Amino acid sequence: xxxxxxxxxxxxxxxxxxxxxxxxxxxxxxxxxxxxxxxxxxxxxxxxxxxxxxxxxxxxxxxxxxxxxxxxxxxxxxxxxxxxxxxxxxxxxxxxxxxxxxxxxxxxxxxxxxxxxxxxxxxxxxxxxxxxxxxxxxxxxxxxxxxxxxxxxxxxxxxxxxxxxxxxxx
Numbered sequence: 412x413x414x415x416x417x418x419x420x421x422x423x424x425x426x427x428x429x430x431x432x433x434x435x436x437x438x439x440x441x442x443x444x445x446x447x448x449x450x451x452x453x454x455x456x457x458x459x460x461x462x463x464x465x466x467x468x469x470x471x472x473x474x475x476x477x478x479x480x481x482x483x484x485x486x487x488x489x490x491x492x493x494x495x496x497x498x499x500x501x502x503x504x505x506x507x508x509x510x511x512x513x514x515x516x517x518x519x520x521x522x523x524x525x526x527x528x529x530x531x532x533x534x535x536x537x538x539x540x541x542x543x544x545x546x547x548x549x550x551x552x553x554x555x556x557x558x559x560x561x562x563x564x565x566x567x568x569x570x571x572x573x574x575x576x577x578x579x580x581x
Contacts, residue, residue: 457491460492461490461491461492463483463484463490464480464492464498465495465498465499467480467483468495471499473502473503474499474501474503474504474505475499475502476500479499480500488548489548489549491545491546491547492547493547493552494509494544496549497509497549512559515559516540517537520533520534521533543555
């Protein structure tokens, strides 16, 4: 119902953010230099790591063992992306397992988002798992199982809960 106005407000906020980025941030001096370093071409200097992890996965599709990325890149012990690290180190099975986890998170977060009382339960794990795509590694993933538990198991599913009947709250 209100999607039009939400889309309009989102568009205005996006345009305002771009205007601030172009007209205000260059006046900040050294702080803006950091923001220029985070350009989309290098993804904050991580593009070579991501490419190296993907190339390693393509060369060895069955993996090279946990911790093997550190051998070729001792300065950066992991590629700063848990999905690519899983693909590089664990091969196709690790990649499929990681993609399965992410699909489960997206599916459950969408279900929770459709129920307004549970929206915060959807936002917290989504935020954490998006962070894992930017700077996560397999070792950190162990701590994120708590969020998977909260998302899938610890979410209230009483009989009166609207998503139990697979429809959103009106």
